[in-house]
Amino acid sequence: MMAPDLIAPSILSADFARLGEEVDHVLAAGADIVHFDVMDNHYVPNLTIGPLVCEALRKHGVTAPIDVHLMVKPVDRIIPDFAAAGATYITFHPEASEHIDRTLQLIRNEGCKAGLVFNPATSLSYLDYVMDKVDMVLLMSVNPGFGGQSFIPETMEKLRQARKLIDASGLEIRLEVDGGVKADNIGAIKAAGADTFVSGSGIFGKGRDSDPHRYDSIIQEMRQELAR
Numbered sequence: 280m281m282a283p284d285l286i287a288p289s290i291l292s293a294d295f296a297r298l299g300e301e302v303d304h305v306l307a308a309g310a311d312i313v314h315f316d317v318m319d320n321h322y323v324p325n326l327t328i329g330p331l332v333c334e335a336l337r338k339h340g341v342t343a344p345i346d347v348h349l350m351v352k353p354v355d356r357i358i359p360d361f362a363a364a365g366a367t368y369i370t371f372h373p374e375a376s377e378h379i380d381r382t383l384q385l386i387r388n389e390g391c392k393a394g395l396v397f398n399p400a401t402s403l404s405y406l407d408y409v410m411d412k413v414d415m416v417l418l419m420s421v422n423p424g425f426g427g428q429s430f431i432p433e434t435m436e437k438l439r440q441a442r443k444l445i446d447a448s449g450l451e452i453r454l455e456v457d458g459g460v461k462a463d464n465i466g467a468i469k470a471a472g473a474d475t476f477v478s479g480s481g482i483f484g485k486g487r488d489s490d491p492h493r494y495d496s497i498i499q500e501m502r503q504e505l506a507r
C-alpha cells in the first residue's frame with residue numbers, strides 16, 4: 280500500500296532574508312514537510328546552510344518534519360549536529376560516505392530517520408544490503424547542487440525500479456524525488472511510484488510578493504494533480 284503523498288518545499292528557493300516567514304507561509308498553504316538542502320562547496324559546487332539554521336527554524340516555532348538533504352563530504356561528523364538541531368529525516372549520498380551502513384546506523388542512533396540519495400547516474404544497487412536500515416529512498420531527478428534545473432526524464436524508469444524494490448521489501452520506506460518537480464509533472468512522477476515530492480523553484484520560484492496566495496494556489500494545484 281502506498282503511503283500518503285507528502286509535498287516537501289525545498290527552502291533552497293525561498294527568500295533567505297525572511298526564511299522563518301517563508302516556511303510559515305508554505306506550511307500554512309498545506310505543505311507537509313520542509314526540505315532542507317545542505318551544500319558544502321566540496322561534494323557539490325554550491326554552499327548553503329547548516330545546523331544553526333535548522334535550529335533557528337525550530338526556535339521560530341516550526342513543528343513540521345524537517346527533511347535534511349546532506350550534500351556534504353565527509354558526512355558523519357555533521358549528523359549529530361543536525362539531530363540536535365531538530366532534523367527529522369537525514370539523507371546522504373552514498374558516494375559521500377566511507378561506510379554507508381555505519382552512517383545509516385549513526386542517523387538512527389541519533390534518533391532521526393535515515394535516507395540514501397541517488398544521483399541520476401548512481402545505481403540503486405547501493406540498497407542491496409542496507410534496505411532494512413533505510414526509512415527514505417531519495418532519487419535525484421537533477422544533478423545535485425542547484426535549484427531550478429530541468430527534470431531528467433530517465434528518472435521515471437528509475438522510480439519504477441525503486442518502487443518495485445521497496446514494495447518487495449515489505450518495509451515502510453518513503454520514495455522521494457528531488458529536482459525539477461512542478462505542478463505539470465507531479466502526477467506522472469507519482470504514477471511512476473514516488474510518494475514524497477520535493478519542489479523548490481516550482482513553489483517558491485516567483486516569490487509571493489506579487490500574489491500573497493501564490494503558495495496556497497500552487498500547493499492546491501499540486502494536490503489536485505496528485506489526486507487525479
Ligand SMILES: O=C(CO)[C@H](O)[C@H](O)COP(=O)(O)O
Pocket residue numbers: 289291292314316348421422423424425426427428457458459460477478479480481
Ligand atoms: O537538492 C536539490 C538540488 O541539489 C534541491 O532540493 C532541488 O534542486 C530542488 O529545487 P528545484 O525544485 O528548483 O529543482
Ligand SMILES: [Fe+2]
Pocket residue numbers: 289314315316348457477
Ligand atoms: Fe534536495
